[in-house]
Amino acid sequence: MDNILATAISELNEEKTIELVKRSLDKGTKPFQILKYLQEGVKKVGELFESGEYYVGELIMAGIIFNEVLNLDVMKSSVSSNYSECIGTILLGTIENDIHDIGKDIFKSMALVEGFHVIDLGTDVKKEIFLKKTKELHPDIVGISGLITSAVNPISELIQLFESEGLRNQVKIIIGGNTMDEKTCHSVGADDFVHDAELGVQKCVSWIKQAR
Numbered sequence: 001m002d003n004i005l006a007t008a009i010s011e012l013n014e015e016k017t018i019e020l021v022k023r024s025l026d027k028g029t030k031p032f033q034i035l036k037y038l039q040e041g042v043k044k045v046g047e048l049f050e051s052g053e054y055y056v057g058e059l060i061m062a063g064i065i066f067n068e069v070l071n072l073d074v075m076k077s078s079v080s081s082n083y084s085e086c087i088g089t090i091l092l093g094t095i096e097n098d099i100h101d102i103g104k105d106i107f108k109s110m111a112l113v114e115g116f117h118v119i120d121l122g123t124d125v126k127k128e129i130f131l132k133k134t135k136e137l138h139p140d141i142v143g144i145s146g147l148i149t150s151a152v153n154p155i156s157e158l159i160q161l162f163e164s165e166g167l168r169n170q171v172k173i174i175i176g177g178n179t180m181d182e183k184t185c186h187s188v189g190a191d192d193f194v195h196d197a198e199l200g201v202q203k204c205v206s207w208i209k210q211a212r
């Protein structure tokens with residue numbers, strides 16, 4: 001990996017990761033770029049797990065370090081000072097039965113940096129909650145994360161619920177996570193899918209622009 005911040009998080013070096021984030025922000029590196037480096041490092045952790053070099057403990061540790069960075073005051077203030085007006089609202093959550101949240105949180109941070117208002121429902125979110133919050137909060141976009149194969153059915157059922165409640169035309173729906181592909185996207189009835197948070201944010205921005 002080229003970047004030292006990505007390497008620090010992939011090596012689970014908490015102190016160095018935090019130090020590098022603070023230093024990079026001081027030097028004027030954009031929060032969006034920092035998130036991209038962190039994403040690169042976390043992806044590497046996933047690969048090391050799959051190749052048997054890392055175990056579950058290491059995965060959990062990577063998640064903890066990542067969240068610590070997001071919760072740094074300096075990171076939070078850089079994210080919020082980056083925009084002056086809200087460009088649109090995204091209702092976001094990881095679908096029921098699924099507790100993976102690192103990718104969802106990366107997307108959330110990048111969307112915040114881009115000027116979206118993001119309502120994060122968390123993980124293992126029941127379809128009924130997505131529906132209730134959509135009715136209450138009228139988001140422009142619903143973002144659904146799903147990393148395990150058994151996330152696909154609940155996503156499909158959720159989108160059917162949106163249809164039957166007459167809400168489907170009022171929101172764009174984007175799904176994210178490595179399980180998602182073109183075929184799944186089509187079969188569940190989402191508007192688009194991504195494996196990459198940055199691309200996801202770009203798609204959301206273009207939907208907002210089209211709607212205006």
Ligand code: B12
Binds near residue numbers: 045144146
């Ligand atoms: C980390 C991890 C965990 C951690 C999760 C920690 C956390 N806080 O999230 C822990 C250890 C808890 C875990 C648990 C389990 N895991 Co797991 N896990 C992973 C792992 C290694 C990495 C996932 C990750 O964080 N990747 C890094 C992020 C940055 O990538 P990402 O999630 O794809 O997100 C990016 C994009 O997809 C996108 N994105 C993601 N969400 C969204 C949403 C929107 C709206 C948008 C626009 C974009 C977007 O943006 C992100 C950044 O670019 C993957 C393997 C892998 N390589 O993917 C397995 C993996 C997902 N896990 C798997 C499994 C099976 C499990 C368990 C069932 C294991 C078990 N037997 O108990 C449990 C799940 C329990 C449950 N009910 O959910 C399988 C799923 C297989 C499948 N097809 O069903 C995988 C693929 C591993 C494998 N090969 O077997 N896991």
